[in-house]
Each structure stands twice: as C-alpha cells, then as structure tokens.
Amino acid sequence: MTTRRCVCPGSYDPVTLGHLDVIGRAAALYDEVVVAVLHNVSKQGLFTPEERRAMIDAEVRDAGLGNVRTVEFTGRLLVDLCAEMEIQVIVKGLRGETDYSYELPMAVMNRHLTGVETLFLPGDPAYTQVSSSLMKEVARFGGDVSGLVSDRVHAALVERLGRR
Numbered sequence: 257m258t259t260r261r262c263v264c265p266g267s268y269d270p271v272t273l274g275h276l277d278v279i280g281r282a283a284a285l286y287d288e289v290v291v292a293v294l295h296n297v298s299k300q301g302l303f304t305p306e307e308r309r310a311m312i313d314a315e316v317r318d319a320g321l322g323n324v325r326t327v328e329f330t331g332r333l334l335v336d337l338c339a340e341m342e343i344q345v346i347v348k349g350l351r352g353e354t355d356y357s358y359e360l361p362m363a364v365m366n367r368h369l370t371g372v373e374t375l376f377l378p379g380d381p382a383y384t385q386v387s388s389s390l391m392k393e394v395a396r397f398g399g400d401v402s403g404l405v406s407d408r409v410h411a412a413l414v415e416r417l418g419r420r
C-alpha cells in the first residue's frame with residue numbers, strides 16, 4: 257500500500273502555535289508528515305535553519321507526533337522535494353483572505369509543474385493574528401507573545417532578542 261505522505265513547508269522562523277496546529281492536524285490526516293524548513297540563503301533569519309528544525313522537532317516530540325519529521329531545503333523547488341520524497345500533497349494553513357491570495361498562485365503553479373496538489377486547512381481562529389514576523393516584532397519590543405508560541409519558543413525569542 258502506498259504511504260500517504262504530505263509536506264508542510266515554510267520558513268518557521270520561529271514555529272508558532274498556529275503552525276503546530278496545522279502540523280498536528282496534517283499528522284492526523286496522513287501516514288507521514290514532512291515539515292520542510294526553507295533555508296532562504298538571501299534572507300538572514302532570526303534563527304538558523306538548524307535551530308528552527310530543533311524547535312519543531314522538540315514540539316513534535318512533546319506532542320507525541322511520531323509520524324512527523326523535519327527536513328531543511330534550500331535552493332530548489334518544493335515540487336522537486338515532493339518528487340524526491342514521494343510526497344503527494346502540500347498542506348498549508350489559511351488564516352484568512354490575505355493568506356489565500358498569497359498561497360493560491362503557488363498552489364496553482366505547483367500543480368502546473370508536477371501535478372502535486374495543495375490542501376488548505378482553515379487556521380484555528382485562536383491564532384488568526386499569529387505570524388512568525390509579528391511574533392518577532394512584538395517580542396523585539398518587549399511585548400508578551402506567550403500563549404501564541406510554545407514556552408520553548410517564547411524562551412528562545414526572549415533569549416535571542418534580549419528582552420522580556
């Protein structure tokens with residue numbers, strides 16, 4: 257029988273509770289979930305790809321999601337990673353219309369390139385305002401993002417940005 261495998265791609269700089277909600281729901285739908293952490297060489301992240309992966313690995317382990325693993329990918333198309341890893345579906349969370357406008361062209365392009373499908377999951381309303389960039393900006397100026405990222409990620413943000 258074919259293993260039903262999906263990918264949750266993203267920058268994850270850092271992973272948020274919104275991301276983890278989507279990863280957990282994907283893990284309930286598929287035999288295996290590959291969380292593909294994009295290493296964008298032209299963009300300096302707050303966390304290195306290794307740190308981002310380690311944070312996701314730790315969260316996934318704590319959540320008992322044994323069918324989720326992380327990989328780093330860089331300088332290549334997502335569809336090529338999908339072909340190489342025999343991934344049939346890309347899973348993305350949608351917080352609202354802005355996400356849809358951003359994601360739709362990529363979903364159509366990816367299907368055009370290799371036929372790989374994209375499954376959109378409606379984001380949990382509890383995390384509509386949660387994005388990695390907003391978490392970083394708020395944390396940078398001392399705002400409290402606990403409850404929107406895990407305690408582990410919160411501690412990492414505070415440590416990296418040097419504010420409480």
Ligand code: PNS
Pocket residue numbers: 265266267268294332333334335361362363365366
């Ligand atoms: O967290 P992000 O930045 O919204 O994730 C975007 C990501 C990684 C899903 C997207 O940039 C991507 O798939 N990049 C890999 C290169 C690629 O395949 N580009 C063409 C997309 S149609």
